[in-house]
Amino acid sequence: MGLVAALAIGTGVVIAVARHVPGPGLSPAIASRTPDPKHGAYVAVLGDCVACHTAAGGKPLAGGVAFNTPVGAVWSTNITPDRDHGIGRYSLADFVRLMRQGVRPDGRRVYPAMPYTAFAKVSDEDLQDLFAYLTRSVAPADTADRTGPWPPHWPLAFWNIAFHQDRRFEPDPHLSAQANRGAYLVQGLAHCGTCHTPRGVGFQERDLDGRTNLFLSGARLDGASPVNLRGDAGDGLGRWNEADIVELLATGKSIHSAVLGPMGEVVADSTQHMTPADVEAITVYLKTLGPAPAAEGRATFAASGATLDEIKAGRQTDPGGRIYMDSCAACHHLGGEGAGRSLPSLAGNSVVLASHPDSLIAVILRGDREPGAAAAPSRMAMPPFAWRYDDAEVAALATYMRQAWGNRAPPVRPSQVREARRALGIARSRPPG
């Protein structure tokens, strides 16, 4: 009896929680404010809405980007003002509730691929302007949202209780107004932590507001290892000055490195279009972040010419070093210095030095292409090398790069390469011989 009662009560609680529609948390003063859709368009750039809500060949912001997952397919939604298929019937409160809680007007939860944990920090004014832009300036598209019975959405209510706090951004009194503007963008609209902050047991970001030095300290996601953006001199931004960071966000490249993988699209769609003031604010804020927590294997870098001297003397015998000579040096050069903004330096490169070498392995295996920005349109590409080397060779190469030219990071094991090939779907295509 007790068990049945407990189940009944528990079920009732579950249903109650899952059906609970929270308030949007809007200040009453917003009602008398005149929204600015032009600024809202800029807010959409800051939030990079287009990245997920415009499908290849589809109408702008009409959703339909497919996410095929092992537990079922989900699709991004139509956020055009179409009354039947988009957000045309939404009130501002409906919109803000979705942005901050992940709850639609019908009570249905959205998956936090839509980063409402970050967007909760966004101000009433910015959301009001964004809503005005989406509903007034975007052409309605009659593209119907695609949904299915699976995966279920109701468990997200409990995830929210455990991991989500609907809190607006709070300026840090110790920081300048400029740095606080940067923090507001980084933690909120730009949702940098979605990729760059490590995640916990519930796959939640372990720090959403920069209270600890875990925030933006580098992560692992989907075969990549988004880099540490904190002040570490090895794998972080410690050796970058503010102009370098500004340049990377504006063009995708700097003398230290170039953006890799999904960050390319962030630059193409979002950061290059930000105002110089906002890019500088982000940069100033990032430079306030101290080093990540000390951990075993945290990389260091101290430039050294010893590697190059050995090579020039004809004494390169390291197996990974020989592979580097055969496959990498033609662009990145024997000293690992790359070529200014044109070809990324590997000495002191945070992708090379990252705690988890996933991105390094991935780029060796399948290559990459820079995004190209208006100010620097060249889309330098690295060809793939998966066909040229087996797992042990890729591991030896990656290890060499992590330990040459003054780089100091733990070695890479062949099993890590094998796992990466499996995860990325890249067969070992090198023929026997």
Add this chain to the structure above:
Amino acid sequence: MAARNRPVDVVIVGFGWTGAIMAIELAKAGISVLALERGADQDTVPDWAYPKVLDEVAQSARNGLLQNLSKTTVTLRHDKADLALPYRQIGSFKPGTGVGGAGIHWSGVHSRATPEELRLKSHVTQRYGAKFIPEGMQVQDWGVSYDELEPHFDRFEQVCGTSGKAGNLQGVKQAEGNPFEGPRSREYPLPPLKDPPTSVIFAKAARELGFHPFSLPASNASRPYRNPYGCDLGPCNFCGFCSDYGCINYSKASPQTTILPALKAMPNFSYRTHAHVLRINTSADGKTATGVTYVDAQGREVEQPASLVILAAFHLHNVRLMLSSKIGKPYDPETGEGVIGRNFCYQLISSVNTFFDSQTYINQFMGAGGVGQAIEDFNADNFDHGPLGFIGGGVMWGRQTGNGPVRGIPLPEGAPKWGSGWKQAVKDNYLHTGRIEAQMSNMAYRGAFLDLDPTYRDAYGEPLLRMTLDWQDNDLRMSEFFNEKLKATARTMGATSFSGRMLKRGDHWDTRAYQSTHINGGTSMGTDPRTSAVNKYLQSWDVPNLFVLGANVFAHGIGANPTGTVGALAYWAAANIRSTYLRDPGPMVRA
């Protein structure tokens, strides 16, 4: 019945260097620009990705990046009395194909024509008298001056990230540079490349002989570089796969590395590949171009209307399109009348392999297309021709372009061509061989011209272009003059032996062995519509909304490599189209 596309403001035929230059400069004016390219689209990755493209069999032996001659070629003969035969295999010159054109597989030598060459007839007449010009030689002034072109020479160098050292900055001679060059408004965008062994030894010898060696300007970047369009170049690493090859690391200037990234982002620009243009269409009175007709990938004929037509294909296609479209009067060598096909020229190359002892390492597998030391002591009119009795000149250089064994291992005279003796010889010499060359201007002659072949046709049923060309007494006497300089230089370099192909009187144009792709003339620019096809702005005298780019507009041959001048002329034409033609379409020079 041809399909008809939506009209555009500008249609550009050919999407290599000149097409890309014109496309971006006109697109910046806000008008709609469409480029048509007969070949495929291509880019650094994947088409010449490292290390895949470093393949001598595919690129050098099988000409992977060059024009497929089964589709279209030319016919060749030495004299108008001869039967012309088809250019069946790639030999003396190497037309490219695909997006980027010959700008992909070129070497990178990036020179300027000299001030005197651009007004050669006036200059020679003033200095040596009109009688100095031999009977049958058709030198003439280009109609554009060096000073007019200077900003555009400069512009193209800035775009390409040319590595070099100025020898004449605004009239002030500079140490280490080329003291004979025309005055430059500013220094090269990048410093010279490192000198490989051949260049070091050549420069030392040249200095000992009293010559004035300088770093040959090279559009192989010596440093990382961002050009005025925002495009990035990486530094050259002397991989040794340059001419014949696409560049592996973004260091050789090409349309892909220097222009297309910016151009492709422009919404008013588009391009179509596999669009082989058959003709320029004209109005009933023949005075206005209405667009072009091309064959698409499916073999369909498509009409592309346009208000302005730019001919920007490679030399021989430009000339053939003028002939097959019946624009301008075809040249007649009997009467000397007509302009299309007139003043067809090439260049002469004498090439000497220098063999060194076993302790002197040249390492010919290392190198870059444009790297080298050169002298222009005997270029253009930098020396007194009076006692020599010929017109023209050339550049001598010790370049190290990078050479691999499939491309041919030079051996000393008398070495066996196969067997154990050959094996010993290649083993002994491969690492110890350099090459010096003289590249000389080929003057324009009444009997050297281009027309349509009466017999041979291409895969589209169109007549092939026919080349009638041979070395003339003036050119070969110049070559003999250079041969002595080459021999003296080789000896001074300390070569244990040297041998090579040095042109002398009695020699004929040999179309088999590669010499260079520097064919020029055929739709010359000039001041007189009776002797030129286009005016000084490269505008057709006959059809004012047609502009013709390329080395085919050269009035006659020059000593230096042509690309720098071809690019400068394209920028010059583009600047004038923007500043003048677009505001007031019509003839820019009254004939």
Add this chain to the structure above:
Amino acid sequence: MSRDTDRRAFLKASVLIPSAAALGSSAALGQPGPPADDAARSAPAPAFPADDHYQPAFFTPAEWAFVRAACARLIPTDANGPGALEAGVPQFIDRQMGTPYGDAANWYMSGPFHEGAAEFGYQSALTPKQQYRLGIRAIDAWCAKTLNKAFADLMAAQQDDVLKKAEVGQIHADDVSLKTFFTSFLLKNVMEGFFGDPMYGGNRDMAGWKLIGHPGSRGDFAEFVDRPQRYAYGPVDLYGRRG
């Protein structure tokens, strides 16, 4: 504007996060996606030399015997190391006949055909395949008539003599110029096979490159180009093997 697949693949992980947590599953993050387009297009065709039991696809047994014998004389095995036969050059030539080159696909092969002055280059209607077919037949016929043996069965010195005669035009055939066959096909292709990348079947163990000190497809000499010394590292081929 097209959306790259990378970012979506990446964001997929975020999508899975709550459901994996809520369902008490740590089910796979990141389904494999197709490799980037560049990855698929950049890999050279895997083609590696088999062993000495290679079965020619183009040459008949008699032609094959000729090609092997000619290779052994044009680049003999000697004190300087392996020759063309050991380096797999016969196999290279046979494989080349199966490429567009074998059928002269990129040459202008429309008539009429006229012999011209040498300076005008190749004017024959014969494709490389036909050159080998007719050239080998003519040389073998000449050997049979003059020396009572097929070329392959001659002594080495006799073979050298026959090849020299072909080279300078002293052996005539009605249907093929043996001088052209020898110089522009046989000898040229032997050199290509001996020095080309091993993936084409010749230059086995990079024997050709090692003979002369060529580093193959390494293609990076920025730190060496201004040092007139012997380059210290051996060759590498396109598949990354070192010799």
